[in-house]
Amino acid sequence: MTTTPTVSVTLHVNGEAFSLPALDSRTTLLDALREHLKLTGSKKGCGLGMCGACTVLADGRRIKSCLALAALYDDKEITTIEGLARGSGAGLHPLQQAFIDHDGFQCGYCTPGQIMSAAGLLREGHAGSADEIREFMSGNLCRCGAYSNIVAAIAEVAETPLESGPDEE
Incomplete structure (x- = not known):
């Protein structure tokens, strides 16, 4: 039996740090936000990066979170619609x-x-x-x-x- 590789990721979302110690390495940033952090403002549309419903800011740059692996955004500042008004x-x-x-x-x-x-x-x-x-x-x-x-x-x-x-x- 094979096991799914996991990674430890810390996502800085809307000014707060969230530790995800055993995240499936294949988890998209969108799924990490929606399923693990319960931030459901970013929508899952096409899942192919074509519609933009999942757009978030990563270190101030807009990205399609359905195409981004969460592990690649370890220690990056993520802003979602829930955190936009914060500043x-x-x-x-x-x-x-x-x-x-x-x-x-x-x-x-x-x-x-x-x-x-x-x-x-x-x-x-x-x-x-x-x-x-x-x-x-x-x-x-x-x-x-x-x-x-x-x-x-x-x-x-x-x-x-x-x-x-x-x-x-």
């Missing part, structure tokens, strides 16, 4: 509020990944125009089609003026 004082993070104000979600399933990806693109400085926002958010899918509202929410937080279309004067 912005009481209440919601400005992106969370903007998504509400602009109705940047419908079913809400993709929203945590959309918001975390938006936080990453703002940190990267990729919100200079609506086209740039769309380009750098292209790895996050919304089956409900709330894209224009998502772009408007991100643009508001980035203080990026949106161009007017022919029907928007």
